[in-house]
């Protein structure tokens with residue numbers, strides 16, 4: 001039986017960013033593929049008495065890939081949930097993916113059935129870029145994961161570690177504000193690009209927390225060149241994020257792995273080589289410091305003295321993990337919150353009045369946050385409407401299990417649609433509306449970080465939720481305390497996002513006016 005050519009353009013999702021496949025046209029033929037499909041279906045049903053999952057109808061062999069080509073799979077999944085229910089299965093090439101779209105089934109997967117769903121399914125690009133799962137976020141649940149999650153929480157992200165890194169966060173907020181004051185002074189009629197300023201400050205924080213110091217430039221022996229701070233940012237953050245959303249079409253057809261895809265592999269491997277070279281140079285620089293006896297309260301110094309069983313490469317990956325994770329999601333949330341406030345003068349004023357009442361003439365500090373329920377409501381409503389991780393990195397079902405009353409066979413992949421949970425009409429009134437007031441309801445504890453599913457849950461819950469909330473809330477608070485924000489004309493309609501991520505496609509452009 002001859003099968004039609006198909007142009008694949010599908011996306012899956014790694015760590016807070018995503019994966020996009022711009023695949024070649026592939027011609028597939030042969031009866032053997034039908035047998036593979038038949039086998040997968042029988043296997044899926046298993047011997048359980050539970051009903052099989054609802055299936056989204058698709059095409060032979062490629063399954064639902066063509067239906068997902070519009071680059072926002074989280075939105076397509078959410079639409080399908082309205083017809084097929086909160087849990088259903090799709091086929092992406094040879095793989096069966098079970099998609100979860102409501103808080104109940106997601107919590108079941110993350111907590112009750114976690115033991116059967118505790119491994120990660122990585123794309124080819126991510127396998128290379130994460131040194132085959134050598135990071136907290138991409139590792140399988142097991143001894144390595146438990147050990148490195150303990151390290152990151154003990155030294156950087158847990159509550160005590162956050163106290164030790166307090167001055168770095170204060171500096172970040174202060175610098176951000178100073179840049180905006182300088183912008184207003186130097187070019188008062190020009191819109192400000194908050195992303196440009198805040199992203200650079202987040203990167204500085206990440207370098208200080210992971211390596212002990214921010215850098216201006218570095219000589220990289222393996223590349224035989226000196227890189228500026230901006231170039232370092234590109235190699236460590238921007239390029240890998242782009243690589244992570246790149247998908248090799250063979251990801252969907254593992255039985256075709258023998259077909260070479262040299263262009264793709266070379267691109268990702270070069271990215272990885274440059275990333276590793278720059279990390280090595282940065283670490284070498286700091287090793288000179290540690291060898292001279294100068295100690296800093298950073299992750300590198302901690303790992304060198306406490307994590308004796310880790311290899312040099314593993315340490316470099318764990319340090320890089322902090323850099324890339326610090327630089328993305330907190331920015332996404334803060335930028336969207338400021339976009340929504342700049343668009344909505346009434347709510348912006350309500351926040352300003354709350355801050356004025358609690359802080360008076362003093363600059364808002366982290367200690368004030370528990371007394372600022374409207375500010376935290378703004379943070380959580382932004383996480384809900386613009387969930388920075390729309391789909392959680394794919395998980396893998398390694399033993400037969402059940403979810404939502406359906407049989408889920410070993411070998412399936414699980415896509416957790418956080419965006420779908422946060423847009424569920426059964427749970428949220430008018431979910432499309434940005435309405436922080438919904439979180440002022442007394443059923444929500446003001447300081448609870450998990451009012452929505454944005455940070456995941458269970459044993460793989462986000463390790464950086466506290467840091468993200470402290471940084472984002474304090475920054476939003478200060479920005480509104482010291483300036484009035486208004487979107488530049490035409491900016492309101494700029495709501496598109498980069499591929500399947502929640503990152504604003506065009507940085508927000510806003511006019512700012514200093515308050516007295």
Ligand code: HEM
Pocket residue numbers: 016136137138149152157322325326329330333383387388389392393454455456457459460461462463464465467468
């Ligand atoms: C608004 C900001 C953030 C959001 C919405 C967010 C969301 C998430 C989500 C959904 C997960 C996946 C949970 C899972 O696999 O089930 C995750 C994991 C993780 N996040 Fe975040 N994150 C944010 C900020 C951060 C920051 C700032 C850091 C570190 C600097 C961080 C570090 C991590 C780590 C290490 C994991 C892996 C946890 C594990 O696998 O056990 N996150 N995050």
